[in-house]
Amino acid sequence: MNKKSCFAVSAVFLVFLAFFFIVNLLTPDVEFSERENRYLETLPKFSFSALFSGEYIADFEKYSTDQFPWRDAWITLKAATELATGKKENNGVILCENDTLIEPFQKPDSEEMEKNITAVNTLAENAGVPVYFALIPGKAQIWSNLLPANTPNDSQADFIDEIYRKIQTQTINMNAALAQHAEEYIYYRTDHHWTTLGAYYGYVALCDAMELDATPLSNFLPETVTDEFYGTTYSSSGFSWISPDQIDLYVKESDAFTITNYLDGTPSKGVLYDWSYLDKKDKYSLFFGGNTPWIQIQTGNTEGEKILLLRDSYADSLAPFLFSNFSEVHMIDLRYYKASILSYIAEQEIDRVVVLYSVDNFATDSNIFLMGR
Secondary structure, three states, rough: OOHHHHHHHHHHHHHHHHHHHHHHHHOOOOOEOOOOEEOOOOOOOOOHHHHHHHHHHHHHHHHHHOOOHHHHHHHHHHHEEEEEEOOEEEOOOEEEEEOOOOOOOOOOOOHHHHHHHHHHHHHHOOOOOOOEEEEEOOOOHHOOOHOOOOOOOOOOHHHHHHHHHOOOOOEEEEHHHHHOOOOOOOOOOOOOOOHHHHHHHHHHHHHHHHHOOOOOOOHOOOOEEEEEEOOOHHHHHOOOOOOOOOEOOOOOOOOOEEEEEEEOOEEOOOOOHHHHHOOOOOOOHHHHHOOOOEEEEEEEOOOOEEEEEEEEOOOOOOHHHHHEEEEEEEEOOOOOOOOHHHHHHHHHHOOOEEEEHHHHHHHOOOOOHHHHH
């Protein structure tokens, strides 16, 4: 390449950098990404100590990545380019048949897992009531047949079995319960959660373990409340052209339910379904209004027992099925609730406790140790 060619290439590159630098200066920062359902990085505060430690540079790099002009369009372009070259993976997400997005499972660090197992065993030993433990496998396990051949994907079933061997209370085989219905619409194609139908099969498995009669599926009249749901896996994948999911509701709202939500640390009137979320990207938060530390539901079934779910967001779509079996359903999310669980069980006169987590969350959530306190 001669000098003139080198100069021309350099000039084009500098113009490119200058253009995006100016655009970035003139474009106001975006605080929240609807598509990704998360808050984006803001401009880090400058200090010489942060600069010399490298912290400022690292934070500024994250900020620049999050606030890059037309970021969503670039992510989509990258995904389309990967697909055009025969690669169906982008940002750790694989595009499978029927517009199904799957993140392959990688067995997580065992140290965190051992802490969480200890917490469950401590709870079971000290709760004074029956404790049940259930891990929910994801699409990477139940729909693993959709992944391209030779895709690195550790077995969640083996991982669950490994944990269950160390758990000193009754375990529930959610993997078998869901595998029996693998041909059905039990996971969202664009999200990591199970569908309401998948949650129903999880409910049946819980009832079987607790020797309770599950309400037959035929008793419900499912209602599709949206067919425009794009979930978290879609948001990170860049495959923005795929078709959306639908959300179905099986349990109807009723005046018999008294729902109390402790979102801000004080009780307030709660809802079974927050319909405002149907107008937002985060449509799964339709169930109970999304993540919250603590929810109490009086179901109107005065003859039933009281149950406590120590859970992640998978329980939000399962809990309504329990209303026909229990007088009260309590739900605690340990990411936000820091008080003693053992004291809560005693004070609320809880009859049964279910520890209900997805495989990914149980293996990585650093707050699970709190259930043993």
